[in-house]
Amino acid sequence: MTVRWVTGFLDSPSRAAEPFWVAVTGWSLSARRGGGVFATLVPAAGDACLRVQVVGDGPARSHLDLHVDDIGEAAVRVVGLGAVEVADHGDVRVLRSPAGIVFCLVPWRGERVRPSGGVSVVDQLCLDVPAVAYEREVGFWSAVTGWAVRATDLPEFSYLQRPAGMGVRLLLQRVGGEVAGVHVDFACSDVDAEMARHVEAGASVVRRVPGEWTTLRDPVGREYCVTGRAPFSS
CATH class of the missing domain: 3.10.180.10 (2,3-Dihydroxybiphenyl 1,2-Dioxygenase, domain 1)
Known part of the structure; x- marks a missing residue:
């Protein structure tokens, strides 16, 4: 298993904070997907590493996605290391670390360049x-x-x-x-x-x-x- 990329997710009850995150990052918001639930903060240079998600409940929180080549193989690996699988959505596996940190395994789409530019x-x-x-x-x-x-x-x-x-x-x-x-x-x-x-x-x-x-x-x-x-x- 190789972790190819890591993305942070901002999980919120609504879209209320999204204009704030666009402002402070200086990144643009992508078209929404998943029935309006998801969007990506897109940097001017480099690959995206921060996304937003409307989860419908509070409090507002964050989680991380690990991008891998083979989700099934990676899930077996991380469960063997002590994670607990919470949900299997096919192209997304939701897990918790031993301490209870929520993270997801998702497919790698070729991201490899750190965002750059700005103060x-x-x-x-x-x-x-x-x-x-x-x-x-x-x-x-x-x-x-x-x-x-x-x-x-x-x-x-x-x-x-x-x-x-x-x-x-x-x-x-x-x-x-x-x-x-x-x-x-x-x-x-x-x-x-x-x-x-x-x-x-x-x-x-x-x-x-x-x-x-x-x-x-x-x-x-x-x-x-x-x-x-x-x-x-x-």
Whole structure:
């Protein structure tokens, strides 16, 4: 099994936040499909790595899709590593990681070029993992992707070394509480300026870590972060 591409999904009760995400990413919204349920945020350069979905219930949340060559083979592999299969829709398999993070296996359509351009970029999908499950979850995602685990200078974070050209990096964060989840991180060269741009577009500030990152909420209450990582870094 080879993970060819990773896509983040913004799952919302309605389309209310979609104009906000178009504004802050600078990407355009594709034609809708699946009876109006799905659309893709299309960058001016590179392959798409962020999509929107109307799920009809709350709260607003995020999940990730792993793009693979053979969905059936990949499903057997990830279940063997500890995932639980939730649903089989033929060309989409829905699963949960050992800590409860929802993800999908979907067909690879040739994506291979990281989006580029602009003052910021969707850079990471952060997997928020309760402390009690953290070590197992890090091992699970490394085994699923085949990507090496790398430490950071903060003990509550580690990341997986993505291949060259991969659109988003996977960051894992040790959190309190009992519920695992996923959120989107932007990289930018000026966190304060980027934060102000997002607030002007309709976000609200949740918390700030000066010089590092700011956590915000989009117009439907979904948390995400703006970080000081250099855009387009590895």
